[in-house]
Amino acid sequence: MRPADAHVRRAVHPGVGAVYRVEVAKIAAQSLPRLGALVCLLGPFAFAIIMKTQSAAPGDVLFGRWVHSSGFAIPFVVLGFAGTAGFPLLTSLVAGDIFAGEDRLATWKTVLTRSCSRQEVFIGKTLAAFTYSVAMVALLAVSSLLAGVLVVGTQPLVSLSGGLLSPGRAVVLSLEGWAIALIPVLAFTCVGILFSVVSRNSMAGVLGPPVLGMIMLLLSLLGSGVIVRTLLLTTPFEAWHGLMVSPPRFRPLLLGAVVAASYAYLSLDVARGNFMRRDFSGDLAVRPSWGKLGRGILVVAAAVGVLALASALDRTWIPSDRLQRSIAPTFKNLVAVEQTMLGRPDKARSLNVFAFCRRESVIRGPSKGSGDDWVCSLNVTGPRLGQISVSYGITVKPNGCYTAEGPASVVGPLHIRDAHRRTVINPLYVFDGCIVST
Numbered sequence: 001m002r003p004a005d006a007h008v009r010r011a012v013h014p015g016v017g018a019v020y021r022v023e024v025a026k027i028a029a030q031s032l033p034r035l036g037a038l039v040c041l042l043g044p045f046a047f048a049i050i051m052k053t054q055s056a057a058p059g060d061v062l063f064g065r066w067v068h069s070s071g072f073a074i075p076f077v078v079l080g081f082a083g084t085a086g087f088p089l090l091t092s093l094v095a096g097d098i099f100a101g102e103d104r105l106a107t108w109k110t111v112l113t114r115s116c117s118r119q120e121v122f123i124g125k126t127l128a129a130f131t132y133s134v135a136m137v138a139l140l141a142v143s144s145l146l147a148g149v150l151v152v153g154t155q156p157l158v159s160l161s162g163g164l165l166s167p168g169r170a171v172v173l174s175l176e177g178w179a180i181a182l183i184p185v186l187a188f189t190c191v192g193i194l195f196s197v198v199s200r201n202s203m204a205g206v207l208g209p210p211v212l213g214m215i216m217l218l219l220s221l222l223g224s225g226v227i228v229r230t231l232l233l234t235t236p237f238e239a240w241h242g243l244m245v246s247p248p249r250f251r252p253l254l255l256g257a258v259v260a261a262s263y264a265y266l267s268l269d270v271a272r273g274n275f276m277r278r279d280f281s282g283d284l285a286v287r288p289s290w291g292k293l294g295r296g297i298l299v300v301a302a303a304v305g306v307l308a309l310a311s312a313l314d315r316t317w318i319p320s321d322r323l324q325r326s327i328a329p330t331f332k333n334l335v336a337v338e339q340t341m342l343g344r345p346d347k348a349r350s351l352n353v354f355a356f357c358r359r360e361s362v363i364r365g366p367s368k369g370s371g372d373d374w375v376c377s378l379n380v381t382g383p384r385l386g387q388i389s390v391s392y393g394i395t396v397k398p399n400g401c402y403t404a405e406g407p408a409s410v411v412g413p414l415h416i417r418d419a420h421r422r423t424v425i426n427p428l429y430v431f432d433g434c435i436v437s438t
Contacts, residue, residue, distance in 0.1 A: 019116055019124025020131075027094055027132055036093045040136050044144035048074050048151035062160070062241075062401060062432055069425055070157040072170035074148030075141065076244075079177055082140065083237030087181065088188045088213035089206075090136050095129040095192030096205030099275070103200040108280045122275050126193060126268065133189045134182065141178035145171065158427055160244040160401075160434045162333030164340075177240035180253060184236040187260035188213065190267035191233070197271040221398055226317045229398070230255055233263050238399050241434045245326075249436040318400055318435060320357045320367040326435045327376055327394070327404060328355040334427045335380070341427075343419030351382040357394065370398045400435040 027033050051057065051067045051074075058064035061080045066073035082090075102108045111121060154167045165173065188209050195208035216234040229235050236256025242249035332353045339345055357376040359367040367374070374394035381387045390411060392404040408414075411428040418424045 015116070016120045016124045016127070019121055020127050023098065023125050023128035024131060027098075027128060032093050032097075033132060036090055036136060037139060040090070040140040041143050044074065044078050044140065044147040045151065047078065048147040052151050059403075059430070062244075062434075063157070065425065065430065065432070066157060067152065069152075070155040070170075071148030071150075071152035072145075072154070072157040072165070072167065072174060074152060075144040075174040076177065078140065078144040079174075079181060079240065083181060083234070084217055085210060085214060087137075087185050087237065088191075089210040091129075091133045091185055091189045092192040092195070092206045092209040094132040095189045096196050096208060097202045098125050098129050099193065099196040099271075100200055100202040100205045104202050112280060118276055122272055126190075129189050129193060130186060133185050137178060137182050137185055141175065145174055158334070158337060158431075159246070160241065160330070160432060161246040162330040162337065162427070162431070162433070163246055164337050173243055176243055180240045180243075180256075181237055183239075183257050184233055184260045187233055187236075187264040187267075190264040190271075194267040194271040197275050231259065233259065235399075236260050241399075241401065242436045245434055245436050246329075252436060316369040318369055318396060320359075322435050323357045323374070323376065323394070323396065323402070324355040326433055327357065327392075327402070328353045328378065330431070330433045331355075331378055331380075331404075331428075334431055337427050338416075341416070341418040341424055351380060354379045370396045372396075374402070376404065396435075401432065402435070403430065403432050405430045 048067075048071075055068075057067050058077060061077055063073040063076040063080075067077060102111060112118065116124075156167065157165045157170045159165050191212065192205060192209045196202075196205035199205055199208070213234055216232040220229055220232055220234060236252075236259060239252040239256040242252045332351055335351060335353075336345070355376050355378050357367065357374060359369075359371060360373045360375055361371070372395040374396055376392045376394050378390045378392065379387065380390065388410070390406055392406045394402050394404050396402040406428060408429065412426050414426055414429045415423050416426045
């Protein structure tokens, strides 16, 4: 083929790259994606400033109690909030409309006469949706990290195992956590593309993924079962917890990646098949089919009912012995952190901690599962300490993370004075930890 013929061929047949560039330009010109980017950029700064100006802290989320003491807590708190409902909505702003928008504007005939095949159009639009999702996660990650450092500071952060994280280590773990969250984010992007292609309606495409994510989140709160929680696409958003314990646990990350890849493949396969078979020759106006809508709602309701029943019957992965193995070393590490704050680092050495945990609601049989009725008795022995017994009230969540609250008469008040006479948080008063599957 002569160079001139090749140039003419490229001009007539632009390919995936041309579709991708056009779609990215369209996304950049739309107000809704711009609004999403603005929220990702300014939202963490607004959150950090609000936390800085008030004494209350979001103690019901991981690292929420440390938002006043360490700026590195901010990105982890934002990551926890975004994983519940923010990410599915953020990805659907583009993925849910990128195909349905052509139906809304009745521009499919124009698009498909631009010398691009359907395959190229589908790939180009999908890559553009991926680009937006990756860009928003990266923007939110960097913004939340900068907001914490600039507004709160670079003080060390206490990990979920009770160890003290240096600023450099906290930065690395924060970026790794956001990178892990990107895996289910891309899967939800594929789900949004599926809603956009099949529904041919922008509202359904944009609202479908966050509604699905909320249903999965509610199902995950019904119980701490192994099978159902593993199959939910919202569970991989919690895989970063495994990085915050010692030693790190990578099994949740691997399982989450497999689950997310399965959702992504099935969603794109169904969406591509529907798009390739669709007839664009007739009237492009979308007329709602109430019969199909009703059947779809019934199918979804039946699936949710089955999963809810399975969640209640599924075996739990939170027995008492695993909680004991988690809380004992965490408490020991926190004692070392507290004594270091008080200027007595040597006093925390050679401590032995033995834990016995049970549920008060369980009269017979083993204690297991999530709930707020756990009690852990910690027996602490040491050469300069003698023997002390401390009872903590424990709230265990279905995802395996727990909050332990001790008696102030033994562990001290919420705020204490450190060796430099500064008021700091007592790490033993209330602390968080996670039981991560191995």
